[in-house]
Amino acid sequence: MTDHYFAREPACARRPLEIGAEIRGHRFSFHSDAGVFSAARLDPGTRLLAEVMEIAPADRVLDLGCGYGALGIVAAVLAPAGRAVLFDRNARAVELARANIARNGLTNAHAVLADGADAVGDAAFEVVVTNPPVHAGNQAVFAFIAGAHRTLRPGGWLYLVGRLRRGAATFARRMEEIFGGVEEVEKQSGYRVYRARRADAR
Numbered sequence: 001m002t003d004h005y006f007a008r009e010p011a012c013a014r015r016p017l018e019i020g021a022e023i024r025g026h027r028f029s030f031h032s033d034a035g036v037f038s039a040a041r042l043d044p045g046t047r048l049l050a051e052v053m054e055i056a057p058a059d060r061v062l063d064l065g066c067g068y069g070a071l072g073i074v075a076a077v078l079a080p081a082g083r084a085v086l087f088d089r090n091a092r093a094v095e096l097a098r099a100n101i102a103r104n105g106l107t108n109a110h111a112v113l114a115d116g117a118d119a120v121g122d123a124a125f126e127v128v129v130t131n132p133p134v135h136a137g138n139q140a141v142f143a144f145i146a147g148a149h150r151t152l153r154p155g156g157w158l159y160l161v162g163r164l165r166r167g168a169a170t171f172a173r174r175m176e177e178i179f180g181g182v183e184e185v186e187k188q189s190g191y192r193v194y195r196a197r198r199a200d201a202r
Helices: 044-052 070-078 091-103 138-151 168-179
Strands: 017-023 026-032 060-064 083-088 109-113 125-130 152-163 183-188 191-197
Touching: 017 044, 017 070, 026 070, 026 091, 044 070, 044 152, 044 183, 044 191, 060 070, 060 138, 070 083, 070 091, 070 109, 070 125, 083 091, 091 109, 125 138, 138 152, 138 168, 152 168, 168 191
Parallel strands: 060 083, 060 125, 083 109, 125 152
Antiparallel strands: 017 026, 152 191, 183 191
């Protein structure tokens, strides 16, 4: 059994730790563990996306590939009249995300064990955010992008963060193919945040 963070059941021994972070003027505390993405620290790409994603107070937000829940938890704080749903295929990550939702005092978020956005059906969210599992390969990331398009409401936004040396430009091109356009929102230390808008219904 693999110990990759995108495994369904990580085989590695647990090594729990706590990560603190200040994001968007709020202090957060996250439990982490071996076998999940960026277990020892808040990933710089995750932090960058969390700082720039635009979330309205009543938005419904999907954190696709949530890990221990940082993006979805920040989104829930930014959308007090909305809701955040956190998806991951890693059972340990979902367990941590659920604990972190409670740890940060949120009642408008929940975490779900699921392989991708198709588990929620079509046109369910105003915003999808993802730091996708690049080590799972391009096809896995492309599936995230296509699934996000299906689950967004017309006019909704997908935000994706990636590293240039790990395929970010390729992912941006696929976003443009599927959504009909893409824009670079922010860049920092080799990371790029892209967003794409699902076309309004005609």
